[in-house]
Structures are given as C-alpha cells and as structure tokens.
Amino acid sequence: MKTFDVVIVGAGIVGLATAWQLLRRRPGLRLCIIEKEQAVAQHQSSNNSGVIHSGIYYKPGSQKALNCLRGYRYMLDFCQEQDIPFDICGKVIVATDHKELPQLEAIFRRGQENGLEGLRNISPEEVAETEPYVQSVAAIHVPQTGIVSYGTVAQKLYDLCVAQGMTALMGEKVTDIRDRENEVLVLTERSEVLAKQVVTCGGLYADKLANMTLPGNTIQILPFRGEYYDLIPSRQHLVSHLVYPVPNPDFPFLGVHFTRMIEGGVEAGPNAVLAFQREGYSLWDINLQEMIEAVQFSGFRKIVGKYWKEAADELYRSASKAAFVKSLQKLIPAVRAEDLVKGRSGVRAMACDPDGNLIDDFLFLSSERTLHVVNAPSPAATASLSIGETIAEKLLEKETFA
Numbered sequence: 001m002k003t004f005d006v007v008i009v010g011a012g013i014v015g016l017a018t019a020w021q022l023l024r025r026r027p028g029l030r031l032c033i034i035e036k037e038q039a040v041a042q043h044q045s046s047n048n049s050g051v052i053h054s055g056i057y058y059k060p061g062s063q064k065a066l067n068c069l070r071g072y073r074y075m076l077d078f079c080q081e082q083d084i085p086f087d088i089c090g091k092v093i094v095a096t097d098h099k100e101l102p103q104l105e106a107i108f109r110r111g112q113e114n115g116l117e118g119l120r121n122i123s124p125e126e127v128a129e130t131e132p133y134v135q136s137v138a139a140i141h142v143p144q145t146g147i148v149s150y151g152t153v154a155q156k157l158y159d160l161c162v163a164q165g166m167t168a169l170m171g172e173k174v175t176d177i178r179d180r181e182n183e184v185l186v187l188t189e190r191s192e193v194l195a196k197q198v199v200t201c202g203g204l205y206a207d208k209l210a211n212m213t214l215p216g217n218t219i220q221i222l223p224f225r226g227e228y229y230d231l232i233p234s235r236q237h238l239v240s241h242l243v244y245p246v247p248n249p250d251f252p253f254l255g256v257h258f259t260r261m262i263e264g265g266v267e268a269g270p271n272a273v274l275a276f277q278r279e280g281y282s283l284w285d286i287n288l289q290e291m292i293e294a295v296q297f298s299g300f301r302k303i304v305g306k307y308w309k310e311a312a313d314e315l316y317r318s319a320s321k322a323a324f325v326k327s328l329q330k331l332i333p334a335v336r337a338e339d340l341v342k343g344r345s346g347v348r349a350m351a352c353d354p355d356g357n358l359i360d361d362f363l364f365l366s367s368e369r370t371l372h373v374v375n376a377p378s379p380a381a382t383a384s385l386s387i388g389e390t391i392a393e394k395l396l397e398k399e400t401f402a
C-alpha cells in the first residue's frame with residue numbers, strides 16, 4: 001500500500017491550490033490527490049461566472065473577506081506568472097429602484113472597510129458613459145473586479161503539481177477515510193492509500209467526506225443550481241463589462257447579472273434554484289436518494305418552510321425564460337427574449353446547519369490528522385490560493401512535518 005505525507009481529496013480549484021501551496025513550501029513532499037472524475041475542475045471550479053471578486057461584499061474580518069482580498073492578489077500574480085489570460089475590467093453594481101439605495105450604501109461602506117481602492121459612487125449619467133444600455137438610479141463602480149477562466153487556472157495548478165511529483169488518482173471516488181492511531185487510511189473504489197494528513201475539498205460532497213472522520217458533524221450541503229443564458233453575438237454590445245444588481249441581503253447570492261467572459265461572449269445569470277440532485281445540472285436531474293436525505297435533514301425543511309415563496313419563484317424563473325428575461329430587463333431594458341439562448345449551468349455547494357441557516361462564511365473542520373473544507377462557496381475560486389496557503393501552513397506546522 002502506498003504511503004503519502006498528505007492526501008488531498010477533490011481536484012477542484014481549492015484542492016489544487018492547496019496542493020500547489022504545499023509543494024511550493026515543501027518541494028519533495030509526498031503528495032497525492034484523489035478525484036472521482038477523470039479530469040480536474042469538473043464541477044463548481046469550471047461551472048462558474050469566472051469573476052475575480054474584489055471583496056466588496058464580505059463582512060470585514062470574515063474568512064471570506066480575508067481570503068478574497070489576499071487571494072485576489074495571489075490570483076493576479078499567478079495568472080501573470082503563468083501567462084493565463086485575465087482582465088481587470090471593473091464592474092458596476094446598480095440600483096434600479098430608490099428602495100435599494102440603503103443596501104447600495106451599505107455595500108459601499110463594506111468595500112471601504114475592506115480597504116478597496118478606487119471605489120466610486122456614480123450617477124446614472126456616469127454609468128451610461130461605460131454601460132449606455134444600463135438603467136439605474138445610482139451605482140457603485142468597482143475598478144478591481146476582473147474575469148478569468150478558473151478551469152484554466154485549475155488545470156495549470158494540476159500540471160505544475162504533477163510536474164513536481166504529485167501522484168494523481170483520477171476517476172477514483174473516495175469511499176471512506178479512517179483516522180487511525182498514527183496515520184489515516186483512505187479507501188477509494190479501486191485502491192487504498194495511507195497518509196500522515198488528509199485534506200478534503202469535496203465541494204458538493206464536502207459534508208459526506210467530513211462525516212467519514214467527524215461522525216458528529218451536523219452540517220449538510222444543499223445544492224443551488226445557477227443557470228445562465230448567452231447573449232447572442234449581435235446583441236453583445238448591450239454589455240461592456242460586468243453589470244450586477246444590488247443583492248438581496250437575505251440571501252447569499254448576488255442576483256442575476258451580466259458577465260463578459262474571458263473566452264469571449266456575454267453571459268446572463270446565474271439564478272439560484274434549489275436542485276433535486278447535488279450534481280444536478282438541469283431542472284430534470286433528480287436523485288431520489290439525495291432528495292430523501294435532504295428531506296430528512298431539519299435544515300432543509302426549515303429553509304423550505306421559511307423561503308418557500310422565493311424557492312417557488314426561482315423554480316418558476318428556471319422553467320420560464322420570460323421570467324428570467326424580466327429580471328434582466330430591470331438592469332438592461334433593451335434586452336429581449338430573442339437576444340438570449342439557453343447556456344450552461346453550475347451547482348453551488350451551500351452548507352446549511354440543522355436550524356436552516358445557510359452558513360455564510362468559509363468553514364473548515366478538523367481532527368488531528370484530517371482537515372475538511374466544508375463550506376467554500378463564492379468567492380472561493382478567487383480566494384483559492386489564499387485558502388490553499390492557510391491550509392498548507394497549518395499542516396506544515398504539525399510535528400509530523402517538522
């Protein structure tokens with residue numbers, strides 16, 4: 001049986017950033033990554049909006065704020081060093097109704113508290129200078145926001161780690177993790193490996209992996225699908241950069257927005273639909289066992305009880321293009337249904353507690369020899385290199401690596 005210093009489960013951007021940060025600090029570390037898919041970043045890490053977030057939204061001092069601000073710098077440096085295309089194109093957050101002004105002001109103050117430079121409150125006339133089709137009553141211009149392909153970043157991290165000797169077991173699902181006296185045994189469908197330390201970065205299955213060594217864990221992942229439409233080429237002039245609404249403060253989602261993509265094209269979305277399957281990329285993907293598990297979880301029942309109207313509205317907007325277009329027209333009235341074609345979708349892993357609270361911040365749970373990344377929603381792609389650094393430093397401080 002092979003023995004490693006560290007085994008990482010999950011080759012999404014968080015697992016790969018952790019691997020890269022470990023090898024940077026400790027070249028020669030015996031490192032193994034295990035991934036159930038045949039290729040890296042098949043789930044959240046490539047099915048996302050590709051936005052390099054500035055950190056404007058997050059509570060000062062939170063894991064999200066700290067890691068997003070630091071991760072932002074690391075991401076730009078990494079892309080520059082590795083010749084990965086990115087564009088710091090900036091974004092506008094626009095209020096389309098006077099009722100949204102207090103929330104817009106709160107976001108501005110947060111951005112200032114988080115130390116963002118160059119933030120500006122701008123008038124509808126100033127919005128029109130860069131985004132002539134956008135309707136607003138007031139807006140914030142965030143110059144730091146950018147775009148990148150996180151799938152490309154993840155692939156590059158993987159290539160660099162493999163070149164440095166990392167073992168990759170691709171297409172192998174981890175079925176159990178057993179924390180023994182001085183080592184951890186990791187079982188997959190095909191093999192068994194031993195490790196001094198195990199880190200799990202399982203995204204939509206983060207809770208299942210955590211439960212393997214933390215049986216008392218009460219947190220469960222709920223999947224929220226985000227669907228996109230593509231703006232047809234002849235109408236892409238309607239959007240210059242990134243256009244976001246003022247988010248509803250009751251939800252951890254930013255609201256459907258327009259994003260210019262680094263590979264070209266403009267996407268509109270994503271919505272946030274409670275999915276019937278963790279890796280359920282379409283409305284019709286249903287996994288009965290996962291649905292039963294969700295219904296048995298008090299957190300799910302409480303969320304549905306509290307937000308059934310919003311959940312039903314999102315389901316309706318998922319099924320009805322007209323409803324989706326109506327939300328987009330609040331930002332750009334000129335956009336029409338025939339300008340949009342159905343695009344891809346991604347599923348967000350959102351950790352929920354038994355009382356029905358979606359956990360807002362990043363969450364890590366650990367035992368002596370295992371560390372589980374239990375909640376790494378947006379902006380974890382932006383923050384990945386910082387999250388990876390924190391985990392790497394924590395692990396390498398351990399006596400076993402002295």
Ligand SMILES: Cc1cc2nc3c(=O)[nH]c(=O)nc-3n(C[C@H](O)[C@H](O)[C@H](O)COP(=O)(O)OP(=O)(O)OC[C@H]3O[C@@H](n4cnc5c(N)ncnc54)[C@H](O)[C@@H]3O)c2cc1C
Nearest residue numbers: 010012013014036045048049051174203226346377380382
């Ligand atoms: C629609 C959408 C839009 C988003 N937009 C942005 C954005 O613009 N900017 C931003 O910063 N963030 C964004 N995010 C968030 C970001 O994509 C995620 O926070 C980030 O990708 C999480 O990375 P991860 O590695 O934790 O998870 P994932 O990428 O989901 O990777 C987890 C991996 O673990 C593997 N795995 C799970 N269970 C097992 C097992 N038992 N054995 C082996 N392997 C296993 C999975 O196959 C998967 O490859 C968005 C997310 C979504 C869904």
